[in-house]
Structure formats: C-alpha cells, structure tokens
Amino acid sequence: MKGRLEVTALLAGRVTSVEVQPGQRVKEGQILARFFAGPEQASLERYQHEFELLLVQRMRDLTNEATSQALTSLRAEMELARFQLEQRLVRAPQAGVVSDVRIRRGQHLSEGEVVVALVQEDSPMEVIAMLPGGSRPLLTQGGRMRLELDGFQYQYQELIIDQVGDELVGPEEVRRYLGPELAESLTVNGAVVLVRAHAPSRFFEADGRRLAYFDGMQGTVDARVKTERIILTIIPGLKPLFH
Template identity: 50%
Template sequence: MEASQRTRIFREEALRHHAGAQEEGDLLRISPRWTRWTYWVLLALVLSAGLYSVFGTIPEYASGPAVVKVEGRSDLTPQQPGIVASVDVKSGQRVEAGQPLVSFLSQEETVTLERIEREFELQLVRVLQDPTDEAARQSLTSLRAERELAQARQQARTLRAPHAGVVNALRVRKGQYVNPGENVVSVVGDDVRVTLVALLPGGYRPRLEPGKPLRVELHGFSHEYQTLTIESVGDQVIGPAEVRRYLGADSGDALQLSGPMVLVKARIDSPTFTLKGKTFNYFDGMLAQADARVRTERILVTLIPGLKGALGHED
C-alpha cells in the first residue's frame, strides 16, 4: 500500500517527460551585441573630444565690409552749373589727353567772348593806325586779358580728358542739368593701381599689422575667397561720417556703417582676377567682405573663460 502511494506522488506525464531527452535552455540576454562596441566607440569619442578641446584652437577674425578702389582714375566735375549740351564719348571708350568728353551749354560765355573779340579787333586797328596812341595800347592790353579769361571760361564749359585712358563712368546724358562738383565722367589711366579698403572694428586696431593675410569675398562671388596681404593700417579709429568722407559719396553711400572703425588697406596686384577659369575686371566701388585673423584661442578656454590663465597664453 505504501509502495503504491509513493509511485503515485508524480504524474505519469511528468515521469515520462523526466525519463525522456532533456534540452537545457540558453542564457537570458538582456542587451544585444551592438551595445558592447557602441559603448567603446562613445568612450573613444568622449576622450578624443576632451583632448581636442584642450589642445585644439579656434581662430578669431576681425570682420567688416570692404570697398575696391581703382587709383589712377580722374573724376571730372563742372565748376559751374549748367545743362549738358553734348556727350562726346561712351563708357569704355579709349580717349587721348585733351579729348572733349562732355560739353555744357555756354551761350553766355560765347556771347561775352564774341563781344570782347570785336572790341579787341577795333583797338588793334587803332594801334596799327597810330602806334603812338597810348590810350589805345592800354585798352588793347586790357582787352587781351579779358579775352583770355573769356576763352578760359568757355573752355571750362567742356570737360576734357586730363590724360590718356579709358572712360570708366559716364553719369550724364544730353539735356541733363548738373550742379557744380557733381561727378560727370571718370577716366582711368594706363597706370592703374587697385586697392582694397577694409573697414574693420576699431577694437581690433592693436592686433592688426601690415604683412598679415586678409581674406576677401567679393559680393556676387559667394564662397570664392581671395587672400591678400595687409599693406597699411590706419593710425586712428574713426566714425562712420569720417569713413564716408574718405570713401567719397559714391562708395560711402553704398555701405551701412556703424560704430568705430579702422581703415585697413591691401594692394591688389592685378586689375583682373580669375575664378573657375574665367577672368573678371575689378571696378571702382565693388563691395566685399574682409576677414583678418587676429588671434587663436584654445577651445576649452572659449567654453570655460576662467581657464585662460591655467592653459597658457593666446596667439
């Protein structure tokens, strides 16, 4: 009785399963395999970033607008107000010294000159008829001076090329009224010198020196950089009004200026520049963005300024 009860402690199914083949299960894997190498990769990246922040540096630039100036150009302006009578040249035309460019109406000057010439001829006849007439001689001398002055005034009503060159800017048309001092036409001579004038923040003046590189990006040529060499740095930090007076009305009005600035000049060796196999000309008044590298600083110091003294000096 007791033996039969012992054999009934387990179910028949359990006994058969226990007596059959046994297969052990695999270990429980909580995380996939890629988390192992990801951990080491992240650890390496963190260490690399830490080392780079300690030893790596970030450059600081003095940035500002710039203007291309073409030197060797003559700007012609009238001395008196008047109406343009004729425009004798075209923009880009080659001209010789003394060649008429723009003429103004000179009716008053012409009438005055004709009157003086008639009086001069009458006095000349009197002197020839009676060489001893001192009054006629004195009157002739006075009329000669008046005639030269009238001729100069009439000639001043015509703007002429001061030297050989190319007409660069023609800003008037026939019939237009022009005030004294307005720029009418410009002539670029054969000996052209192209300069870039950069307007950098005045606070960087102590760090700017001749001979340092100046990176330039011309407007209209995005991400096309040229590297020039600083030729001179202004001794004074000036304001926007003084900068506009220096650049002139044409270039100064095209810029949005604010704050104290210092003038930095860089010479451009050629009147042309080449980008992607194409050659372009520099024109007076072209705008650009200029960047001058003034110092470098460790990345960690930039993030934590309090470490500046502990990690060494800046360049």
C-alpha cells in the same frame, strides 16, 4: 582702383555734349565734355567784331592814341572772354583711360560734381576694409584677410594687409572718406579701423571663371587676428593652464 582721378565740373551749367565713353583712352588736355556757353560765346564774338573795326580805324590813322588804347582794352576783354569760354569745357588733366562717365547730355551739374573718372591703364586694385575698432591692436601689416564679394558666395579671395589705420573713425568720417556715391550704400555702426590690402591681380576666380574687379564693388572681409585651441574655446577656464 588705385590712382583713380575724378574730374569735376569747374562751374555749374548744363551739359551740351559728352565727348568720351567708358574704356576710351584720352590724352592730357583732351575735351571730355562741353557745357552750354551761349553768353560766353556771344561775348567773345562781339569783342572780336569790335576789335576788327577798331583795328581798321587804327590802320587808317596810326597817330590816333584813343583808338590804340581802345584796342588794348578790347584785347584784354577778349582774353577774359576766351578764358570764360574755356571754363565751359572739361578737359582731361592727365592721360589715362575713362573708367566711368557720370553725366549725360542735357543734365544740369553743380560746381564740383564729378564728370568722369580716369585711371591709368595698369592701375593696381586695392581693397579698403572697415573692421571693428576693438580689433585694432591685433591687426598688423602683412596679416591676411579673406574677401567674399557680394554676389559670389563662398568664392574667397586671399589678401595681404598693406596698411592699418592708426586711428579709429566713426560713421561720419567713413562717409567723408568714401565719398557720397559709395557712402550711401553702406551702413557703419560704431568706431571702425580702415585697413588697406592689395589684390594680387586685377582679376579674380569664381566658379572656374576669370572675372575682373571693378571700382566700387563691395563684399565682406574676414581678418585673422589670433588662434586658439578648440578646447579653450569650449572651456575658457582652462586658459590659465596654457601660455
């Protein structure tokens, strides 16, 4: 799904609550998940209590400069504590629809791990294919590909190539490109070229039914690169006679 945004954890911690579910629409800034924030909450409450006590002293004696300086210092400490407490919340960086929730309550996450994935409601679908590197000179934008999704044998979807990679990439580069979730389920041998094609719709037809594409679905792609007379395929020695 194009425009898919993975929201990651800013800090390591334990998930105390998951505030959204797949398919839910969220606004920018909305809380998606909460991490355990006991020490951060306790620090903020302590600073607030000390600030209130000093503020009372300051109101009793407006000439006390030491109290004034202490209030200024505490105010800065409170702002830092609020910032650290805010870091224990995961908020939506933009409005969208929750397409995937990767976490559960009580789970411990490391910094940078995916929490949820967001998409735009009208995001188009895109197919990324890995074709043999030797076919790169024969692949062109506007060419055709045929997709057969896993689990839907002989149900072919016709695609138009939008973009062909200018470089061949190896297995390690493909794994980095796809990310750890998808890379583990694929086996890549040798150099490949990455080809992108758009799906004409967010739905496909299979056995007379209208079904939806989902992010991460896999399948097999065939790309047409050239045509040849059947007789030349059977008897290659005749090729010099034809142009």
